[in-house]
Amino acid sequence: MPILQPIGRTFLFFLEATGRLSLFTLLSLSHCLRPPFYPRLILRQMIEIGYYSLPVVGLTAIFTGMVLALQSYTGFERFSAESAIPNVVVVSITRELGPVLAGLMVAGRVGASMAAEIGTMRVTEQIDALDTLATNPFKYLIAPRLIAGLTMLPILVLIADIIGVFGGYVVATQKLGFNPTTYLTNTLDFVEVQDVVSGLVKAAVFGFLVTLMGCYHGFNSRGGAQGVGAATTNAVVSASILILCFNYFITELFFAR
Amino acid sequence: MNQTTNSQTPEQGQASDNNRMPKIKIRGLSKAFGNKVVLDGVDLDIFPGESVLVIGGSGSGKSVLLKCILGLLHPDAGSIEVDGEEVVGLMGEDLDRVRRKFGMLFQNAALFDSLPVWENVAFGLIQGQRKPRDEAHAIALEKLAAVGLGEDVGNLMPAELSGGMRKRVGLARAIATEPEIIFFDEPTTGLDPIMGDVIDRLIVKCVKQLGATALSITHDMASARRISDRTAMLYHGQIIWVGSTATIDESGNPYVDQFINGRAEGPIEMQVRAL
Ligand SMILES: Nc1ncnc2c1ncn2[C@@H]1O[C@H](COP(=O)(O)OP(=O)(O)O)[C@@H](O)[C@H]1O
Ligand SMILES: [Mg+2]
Numbered sequence: 001m002p003i004l005q006p007i008g009r010t011f012l013f014f015l016e017a018t019g020r021l022s023l024f025t026l027l028s029l030s031h032c033l034r035p036p037f038y039p040r041l042i043l044r045q046m047i048e049i050g051y052y053s054l055p056v057v058g059l060t061a062i063f064t065g066m067v068l069a070l071q072s073y074t075g076f077e078r079f080s081a082e083s084a085i086p087n088v089v090v091v092s093i094t095r096e097l098g099p100v101l102a103g104l105m106v107a108g109r110v111g112a113s114m115a116a117e118i119g120t121m122r123v124t125e126q127i128d129a130l131d132t133l134a135t136n137p138f139k140y141l142i143a144p145r146l147i148a149g150l151t152m153l154p155i156l157v158l159i160a161d162i163i164g165v166f167g168g169y170v171v172a173t174q175k176l177g178f179n180p181t182t183y184l185t186n187t188l189d190f191v192e193v194q195d196v197v198s199g200l201v202k203a204a205v206f207g208f209l210v211t212l213m214g215c216y217h218g219f220n221s222r223g224g225a226q227g228v229g230a231a232t233t234n235a236v237v238s239a240s241i242l243i244l245c246f247n248y249f250i251t252e253l254f255f256a257r
Numbered sequence: 258m259n260q261t262t263n264s265q266t267p268e269q270g271q272a273s274d275n276n277r278m279p280k281i282k283i284r285g286l287s288k289a290f291g292n293k294v295v296l297d298g299v300d301l302d303i304f305p306g307e308s309v310l311v312i313g314g315s316g317s318g319k320s321v322l323l324k325c326i327l328g329l330l331h332p333d334a335g336s337i338e339v340d341g342e343e344v345v346g347l348m349g350e351d352l353d354r355v356r357r358k359f360g361m362l363f364q365n366a367a368l369f370d371s372l373p374v375w376e377n378v379a380f381g382l383i384q385g386q387r388k389p390r391d392e393a394h395a396i397a398l399e400k401l402a403a404v405g406l407g408e409d410v411g412n413l414m415p416a417e418l419s420g421g422m423r424k425r426v427g428l429a430r431a432i433a434t435e436p437e438i439i440f441f442d443e444p445t446t447g448l449d450p451i452m453g454d455v456i457d458r459l460i461v462k463c464v465k466q467l468g469a470t471a472l473s474i475t476h477d478m479a480s481a482r483r484i485s486d487r488t489a490m491l492y493h494g495q496i497i498w499v500g501s502t503a504t505i506d507e508s509g510n511p512y513v514d515q516f517i518n519g520r521a522e523g524p525i526e527m528q529v530r531a532l
Binding site: 117120121124125126128129130131132133134135136140 | 324327328329353356357359360361363364365367368369370371380381384385430434
């Protein structure tokens with residue numbers, strides 16, 4: 001029995017946590033769809049998530065594109081398959097690296113700050129104050145963030161795709177001796193709508209996951225500064241893991257035959 | 258147990274005429290967190306227009322009591338009626354409708370630190386009552402003036418305020434929607450005695466002007482005498498004494514005596530080690 005007990009307890013704990021998160025998600029979604037809406041707050045979150053994440057995401061994308069070109073060149077050179085480089089760069093960026101890396105960067109930047117902000121509001125009774133002023137915290141705090149995450153990440157990823165491909169182009173033409181025109185034509189010939197679209201769908205899902213984790217852990221934080229710290233860590237870690245899991249399943253949905 | 262001291266009939270207080278319907282009627286209210294029982298059958302009546310005070314040691318569940326009435330915490334058992342309407346278990350729009358009757362000054366003011374002071378004060382008007390922003394702004398400045406804060410303070414952020422100013426802004430926010438019932442959770446805790454007196458006077462003035470019903474919490478007896486008509490003492494999750502604040506010195510209740518005189522010796526044993 002002493003072996004079964006902790007297993008059972010862990011299982012129950014897991015079930016409870018899953019149930020609570022599902023409930024939170026459903027409640028949040030229902031409030032995203034029902035008025036009143038707060039356009040001012042949605043806009044503020046869009047700027048916070050979209051605009052202020054541009055530098056981080058842009059830098060990540062350009063270096064990723066550059067290193068992709070460089071690495072695939074050193075590999076493909078052995079088989080004289082250098083001409084595949086534009087293809088490798090554009091497909092890897094749009095399908096995988098653009099959304100995943102942007103998602104992870106935003107999880108670190110936005111997910112953490114959301115958990116900290118909402119967590120602080122929780123432990124300083126600001127969320128209770130919202131309730132007593134007859135304002136639903138799900139509508140006022142959570143829905144604007146989820147909507148902004150869902151809409152801004154695809155835009156960020158689209159920009160990251162372009163910057164990433166440009167990074168590969170710069171390295172290929174300046175360092176590896178590719179012809180600029182040929183490189184660009186090859187890129188545009190290879191890339192398919194489905195590559196980009198699957199990446200943008202991933203981005204929307206990741207944006208939702210990051211903001212959901214930030215809000216969920218912040219909203220349920222307990223016990224002062226320490227609780228807020230724990231909420232921040234949990235938000236980033238859980239969002240990162242969920243991004244990598246969902247990335248696999250969305251890929252399977254789009255490309256598995 | 259302390260059943261011998263459990264004599265909380267409203268007749269002991271001033272507002273004892275039984276034909277008036279209580280504004281807030283609490284019966285058998287219980288709340289536990291895990292296996293820690295905080296409220297264990299609280300009975301209390303608060304009549305329209307009176308100012309009732311709840312005293313009790315730190316951690317005795319005074320804030321929990323207020324949060325249960327506001328629907329911020331869900332009681333495990335018992336009933337709370339506001340104007341004769343049961344509020345335990347209300348949800349959504351019904352709960353919001355009842356909450357619009359209330360104003361609350363939180364223990365640490367709980368100002369929204371992402372909003373400037375005036376928007377904090379105007380919050381209930383803009384979000385709760387959907388008033389236009391400029392109209393709400395004008396009312397907010399008016400309420401800030403009522404608590405002795407100038408227009409310039411309205412544009413500051415809450416982080417720039419001192420403790421006394423935060424309480425004042427919290428008070429202005431609590432009265433901005435002109436609620437019928439106002440709760441004050443330890444309005445003077447953490448302030449110097451002079452500022453405490455200033456806040457107390459503001460509370461009395463605002464409550465009187467609105468003709469509101471007030472329920473306050475404190476363990477500051479000087480403040481208690483200034484702001485309340487009746488006092489109720491919370492101990493071990495129950496109201497063990499209710500009576501007029503003016504005669505609290507002659508309560509004849511050993512628990513109340515010990516509390517208001519601040520003695521370590523007596524029937525109340527402090528839990529030094531938290532469970
Ligand atoms: N949300 C909560 N979760 C768990 N325990 C709580 C919660 N709120 C209050 N408590 C516990 O209830 C007790 C009473 O708290 P409170 O009402 O804040 O005391 P006070 O009388 O000082 O206002 C405390 O021991 C506190 O730890
Ligand atoms: Mg308290």
